[in-house]
Amino acid sequence: MTPAVRNPQAYLSEKEQDAYVPDGTTPNLETYMHYAKIQRDREALSAKNDVEGSRSGGLMRIFNRSQESDRRSVASDGKNVAHSSEEGSGALVTAGEYRAASGALRTATWGSMFYLITTDILGPYSTPWAFQQVGYGPGVACFFVFGILAAYGGFLLWWMFLKLDSERYPVRSFGDLGQRIYGRWFKYLCNILQSLQLVFNVAIIILQNGQGLSQMAKFKLMLQRCNVVWTLAGMVLGQIRTLQKFGKVANLSIWLNIIVLIMTMAFVANSPPNYTASPSGQDTGPVVTLAINLQPFQDQLDGIMQIVFSFGGSMIFVEFMAEMRRPMDFWKAMAYAQIFIFIVYMFFGLFVYTYQGQYVINPANQGISAYGLQTATNAISLTAGIIAAAMLGNIGIKVIYNNVFVEMFGFPQLTVTLGKYYFAISVIVYWSIAFVIGSSIPLFSDLSSLVAAVCIFQFTYTFPPFMILGYCMQLDATKGDGEFDINNPHAHRVDTWRDLSRWKRAFFTKNTFFHLWNFLLTLACLSCAILSAYSARHFDRVFVRYLAFCDVV
Numbered sequence: 001m002t003p004a005v006r007n008p009q010a011y012l013s014e015k016e017q018d019a020y021v022p023d024g025t026t027p028n029l030e031t032y033m034h035y036a037k038i039q040r041d042r043e044a045l046s047a048k049n050d051v052e053g054s055r056s057g058g059l060m061r062i063f064n065r066s067q068e069s070d071r072r073s074v075a076s077d078g079k080n081v082a083h084s085s086e087e088g089s090g091a092l093v094t095a096g097e098y099r100a101a102s103g104a105l106r107t108a109t110w111g112s113m114f115y116l117i118t119t120d121i122l123g124p125y126s127t128p129w130a131f132q133q134v135g136y137g138p139g140v141a142c143f144f145v146f147g148i149l150a151a152y153g154g155f156l157l158w159w160m161f162l163k164l165d166s167e168r169y170p171v172r173s174f175g176d177l178g179q180r181i182y183g184r185w186f187k188y189l190c191n192i193l194q195s196l197q198l199v200f201n202v203a204i205i206i207l208q209n210g211q212g213l214s215q216m217a218k219f220k221l222m223l224q225r226c227n228v229v230w231t232l233a234g235m236v237l238g239q240i241r242t243l244q245k246f247g248k249v250a251n252l253s254i255w256l257n258i259i260v261l262i263m264t265m266a267f268v269a270n271s272p273p274n275y276t277a278s279p280s281g282q283d284t285g286p287v288v289t290l291a292i293n294l295q296p297f298q299d300q301l302d303g304i305m306q307i308v309f310s311f312g313g314s315m316i317f318v319e320f321m322a323e324m325r326r327p328m329d330f331w332k333a334m335a336y337a338q339i340f341i342f343i344v345y346m347f348f349g350l351f352v353y354t355y356q357g358q359y360v361i362n363p364a365n366q367g368i369s370a371y372g373l374q375t376a377t378n379a380i381s382l383t384a385g386i387i388a389a390a391m392l393g394n395i396g397i398k399v400i401y402n403n404v405f406v407e408m409f410g411f412p413q414l415t416v417t418l419g420k421y422y423f424a425i426s427v428i429v430y431w432s433i434a435f436v437i438g439s440s441i442p443l444f445s446d447l448s449s450l451v452a453a454v455c456i457f458q459f460t461y462t463f464p465p466f467m468i469l470g471y472c473m474q475l476d477a478t479k480g481d482g483e484f485d486i487n488n489p490h491a492h493r494v495d496t497w498r499d500l501s502r503w504k505r506a507f508f509t510k511n512t513f514f515h516l517w518n519f520l521l522t523l524a525c526l527s528c529a530i531l532s533a534y535s536a537r538h539f540d541r542v543f544v545r546y547l548a549f550c551d552v553v
Contacts, residue, residue, distance in 0.1 A: 027169060029474050031489045032180055035166035043326055108242075108323045113333035115250035116320060116391060117313050118340055124261065125363030125381070126306040126448070127349030132360040133303020135293040139349065142307050146461075147342045149525075150311035153464035154334045157314060160471055161321050162328060173399050174318045174459060181470040190463070191403050194315055197455035198396030199430065203438035204448055205389035206230050208363060210438070212378035212385075215366055224439050230386060231435040237390040238397070238427040241414065242323065249387050256384040260377045261344070264365045265351050267373050273359035274369040287357035298535035305452035305532055306362070308460070310345045312452065313337070315459035319395050393434070397426045453532035462525040465518035473506035473515060480505045 108116075131139040157177070164180045165171040171180070174194055179187035210227035217226075240249075275284055293300065317334070321327040352364050361367040365381055368374040398414070401423065405411035412419040478484075480501075482492035495502045507515055 028489055029164075029180065029471075030478060030484045030492075031486065032164045032166070032169055034484070034486050034489075035168045036162065036164050039166040039168075040162055040328065043328060047326055047328070108320070109325065110329035110333040112250070113320050113324060113330060114336050115254055117317075117333060117337035118250075118254050124257070124310065124341075124345040124348045125365055126309060127345050128352035128356065128360045128364045129362035130303040130306040131349045131353040132358060133293060133295070133306075134300045135290040136350070136353075137291050138293075138300070138304075139307070139353075140346070142304050143310075143342065143346045143349075146307055146311050147338065149521075150314060150460050151334075151338050153460055154314050154317055154338070155331065156464040156468045157317050158321065158327075158330050158334065160467060161318060161330075163471070165322070165327065170322065171318060172322050172402055174315060174463075175399075175403060177318050178463070178467060181467050181474070187403075190459075191399060193455045193458060194399055195396060197315060197451060197459070198392050198399065199434050200437060200451045200455075202234070202389045202393045202396065202431070202434040203436075204451075205385045205392075205438075206234070206434055207438040209382045209385045209389075212363075212366060212382050216375045216378050218371075227435055227439050230382070230389075231431050233386050234389055234393060234431045234434075235428050237386060238393050238431060239424055240390070240394065241420065241423060250391065253384045253387040256380050258344075260365055260381045260384070261348050263373065263377050263380075264368065265348065267368050267370065268352050268355040272369055273356045274361065274367045274374075275359065277361050277367060278359040287355065287359065289354055289357045301453075301532045301535040302449040305449040305457075308452040308456050309448065310341055311338075312456035312460055314464065315456065316392075316395050319398070389434075393427065393430055397423065397430050400430075401426055449535075450533060453529050453535075457525065457529040457532065462522060462529060465525070466522040469515055469518040469522065472511055472518075476509045476511060477502050477506040479509075 130142075134142070160177060160181075161171055164177065171177045173191070175187040175190035178190045206227050209230040210223050213226040213229060214221055214223050237249075273287070317330075320333075321330050324330060348364075352367075353360055356367060359367065363381070365377040366374065368377060401411070401414065405422070406413065411422060414420065414423055478493075481494055484492050497503070509515075
């Protein structure tokens, strides 16, 4: 007999989910937490029966699982769900129907997430330019500070996801998580910034790859034509719909990046810089490095924003966790990825800056003067770049499709056949928009600094403490309420946020100092982001450089 399992209400629209609440109102925080606890308990039970790849050695044991282990794990998940019950559950469906709905969305392992996190950046190639802008001292200090705060923000996102996500009320995106805490206005803000960042990141990678291909062809091919090549490649690779499948190619991307880093460092230590490509304006001269580069503050901020790109993956941490079988294991992927990024990226930036000084260009491997080695590094980095762009585009399309087309216009979910066709069309449209952006301004240092300040900085540094502040204050406020009843989830509250008593319980608790810390951190990060955005707004300079670049090409 085919086992019956709970109806996966997670794949209904938000309006449809609201109908499952007994009194017909929007679920409150306690309701989300109730079902999230049930979900985490189920995952913990499943994890006990999951066969980890403990017999493998080295990196295989740390990051990979065998296909047989994955199959056993999925089967175990199905059995656990089949025999579990939940208060307020709806209609029953077969196990096959359940896997058809949920299997496509929650299949990735934490090993796959490690590769995806380290792929979800423009690579370490901009870090030497960041050191060139600020010098050794501020550069190292910023790497430490931004690295620690990025790890703190990522941990907060992981913790809140575990407390608020469930199959009944899934957290699919950063905006979904924000909506649980602050409401729809914050969700819309997150979705807008996230969509802008993802499409601009894809555009920047198209531009970077286009410049690399043009350099390989000794500028005999126009930049726009080179951009077309990578846009078409992205449209093909972007047809991959699940992040689990991207994890396989993301593994390759990391090792390709490492090869490029090693080749770049080997060359710069034994050969002169690429004087003709350097923005310093000098044909030859001694290499100069500085402990502190005393140039205009806005230029220093532009360099610092390149470091923000290194730790800018928090924007899609929620999307990563939403596709994991065991989101509780995400901290492992995040910890390994943050350590990898911090050590490898900072070392590479310091090494290249030491040997090339003021002649460093962005990206660093294109500062190699020997054409043969330059071409080799470009060819390898182009492959890694298109993988990163395809993954970012995949998530960007899902954010727009789920939050705009599904919720507002009633499009089918991506798990059904018609939704898959719409997804394929969306990939083509999305990459076409990215091509237009990337080809419009073919110099991306200033543009990337602006994107980092306006978008990346918020998701990595400003939003996490702001969200945990709201979550913990609401949680502390519930301590004065009555006993929570899932069948009547709004009846236990003794007051509302219009009453001063609830605000007092929310802030003046044993967690007051933690609330104050996150409040001050939010203000500090927001101030830094605004200042950096103001410093990166040199559109007149970008336009002048664009005209000069067009003359050269």
